[in-house]
Amino acid sequence: MTNRRPSSARWLEEHRNDPYVSAARRDGYRSRAAYKLIEIDTALAARSQGRGLFRPGDVVVELGAAPGGWTQVAASRVGDHGRVVAMDLLPMDPVPGALILQGDFLDEAVLEPLRAGMGPTGQADVLLSDMAPNMTGFKVADQGRVSVLAQASLDFAVEVLRPGGRIVLKLFQGPDFHELVRLTRMLFSSVKVEKPPASRDRSAELYLIGSGFKGRSEHLQKHDD
Numbered sequence: 001m002t003n004r005r006p007s008s009a010r011w012l013e014e015h016r017n018d019p020y021v022s023a024a025r026r027d028g029y030r031s032r033a034a035y036k037l038i039e040i041d042t043a044l045a046a047r048s049q050g051r052g053l054f055r056p057g058d059v060v061v062e063l064g065a066a067p068g069g070w071t072q073v074a075a076s077r078v079g080d081h082g083r084v085v086a087m088d089l090l091p092m093d094p095v096p097g098a099l100i101l102q103g104d105f106l107d108e109a110v111l112e113p114l115r116a117g118m119g120p121t122g123q124a125d126v127l128l129s130d131m132a133p134n135m136t137g138f139k140v141a142d143q144g145r146v147s148v149l150a151q152a153s154l155d156f157a158v159e160v161l162r163p164g165g166r167i168v169l170k171l172f173q174g175p176d177f178h179e180l181v182r183l184t185r186m187l188f189s190s191v192k193v194e195k196p197p198a199s200r201d202r203s204a205e206l207y208l209i210g211s212g213f214k215g216r217s218e219h220l221q222k223h224d225d
């Protein structure tokens, strides 16, 4: 307990002086994390002739959504004709325009409601994963959990994304990082690894952004090789 005090005091101080925290309060976002998605979207649009992550009417699947900053951004970008299916282990307050599901993404039982939420085609235009496990401090165990979540998200993207679809996947530097980037490059025509300015320097998180999903056959071929 005594160990935690200095770091929680540091966190409070950092939180108070964080411009993204004030901006989130001003703009009505539930988390400062909303700006990471906005920055990723803006950077993608800047290098792709103005085409960012979202189009009006898109179906978006979001994994690890609580408290809901990314959900708010995605729901406003896809508009009334779009659909956002957001899930988390934790309960989440409703977000207009989004279907909220609670469950563990690694539990097969939540996959069915997730697929059903996407609508009659069961397909999505965008998959977002900001999932992060609770870190135990044991490096090997933590890295293992992080890469299981990232790999499962990528597998689900292959199952549900339409050709041409986009993905944003939170990753942490670790032994499987380069392999996940390599796999993503096989599946998407353009892949970038980014650290958006809103991501704290001390956080080891990075985001893998893939656009132009090549379709399921590329993945099946990879497993046949």
Ligand SMILES: C[S@@+](CC[C@H](N)C(=O)[O-])C[C@H]1O[C@@H](n2cnc3c(N)ncnc32)[C@H](O)[C@@H]1O
Binding pocket: 030, 031, 033, 034, 063, 064, 065, 066, 067, 068, 069, 070, 071, 087, 088, 089, 090, 103, 104, 105, 106, 130, 131, 132, 133, 134
């Ligand atoms: C960094 S937070 C997401 C913040 C969110 N993007 C936002 O804008 O508010 C990571 C989330 O991943 C969730 N998570 C971790 N493991 C998960 C799992 N196995 N299934 C579902 N959600 C999970 C956590 O509960 C946590 O809410």
